[in-house]
Amino acid sequence: MPEERNQPLSYLNEFAIKQDPEDYGLADDVFSIEAFKQKLHIVVVRNDEDGLEFDMIGVYPAIANAFRRLMLSEVPSMAIEKVYIYNNTSIIQDEVLAHRMGLLPLKADPRLFSYRTEESPETGTEQDTLEFELKVRCTRRKDTLKDQAHFDDIYKNHKVYSGHLKWLPKGKQAQIYSESSVSCVHNDILITQLRPGHELDLRLIAVKGIGKDHAKFSPVATAYYRLLPQIELNREVTGKDAYLLQRCFSPGVIGIDENERAYVKDARYDSCSRNVFRYPQLMDAVTMARVRDHYIFNVESVGALKPEVIFVEAVKALKKKCRAFIDEIEAQ
DSSP states (O other): OOEEOOSOGGGGGGTOOOOOTTOOSOTTSOOOHHHHHHHOEEEEEEEETTEEEEEEESOOHHHHHHHHHHHHHTSOEEEEEEEEEEEEOSSSOHHHHHHHHHTSOBOOOGGGSOOOOTTSOTTOOTTTOEEEEEEEEOEEOTTOOTTOOOHHHHEESOEEEGGGOEEOOOTTHHHHOOHHHHSBSOTTOEEEEOOTTOEEEEEEEEEEEOTTTOGGGOOEEEEEEEEEEEEEESSOOBHHHHHHHHHHSOTTSEEEOTTSBEEESOGGGOOOOOGGGGOTTTTTTEEEEEEEEEEEEEEEEOSSSOHHHHHHHHHHHHHHHHHHHHHHHHHO
């Protein structure tokens, strides 16, 4: 299990293996599961409402990238798949409207639902389908004054939001779920705008899927990693040059002590801008590289699953793939 990190970020350096920038240091190694387990460390740096940031240390690049790809494309989620349009007199085209509905993020936990199969009825079942309706009609307010110019004062329902969706429970779903647990993640997502006489009447079918089939099923808003920056000062930098060196890097990377001497405070936040090479007097003062087996992951969820749950589900997906591959080899 990932360990929570209460120590300062410099604590991570004890796991870091500083290597030559041109050498991954992994290609010629004979793989050993015991050595792999000793090298592997996962350190949670941040886990809050803005997302999850953790460090994966001591793994091959292919393994780190496998987790990124799995989180993007093979961890399932629920999304609107079919849109039945009974009436659409707004200015937005039917196909564009259907596409926008499909991209609305739903809170429904995909682990509680099964995939649709060819044997499933067209309308779905309570185990694999969620159904919603959207019925909105724009009208002019009767109490509107002639000098009022704000649309909210003149029209009623002139903006259609995701909160207008109404859940239609199938079978015993109402006994298992609540509308707040399966509806849209946010109720203020603007779908379209109407004017008096415009009307929407839609029925929406949501199913379980994966991002490999369509991006709307991807559970993450973003999932990426970068290598840990490595910065070393080759000589002493003091005075005005120290402050100039500090400005060449992102805030918090270079510190200046009481003797106006520059030092590497925390290379983690370096954006690798290479601005230091713009100044001849500083070009030879710094060596920059990357720690080749230290990956900084950032994961932001769209809202259905927490980022840490998405990562665990990606681990399960990789485990399942490995087991299937081993079974195929053993069956030969």
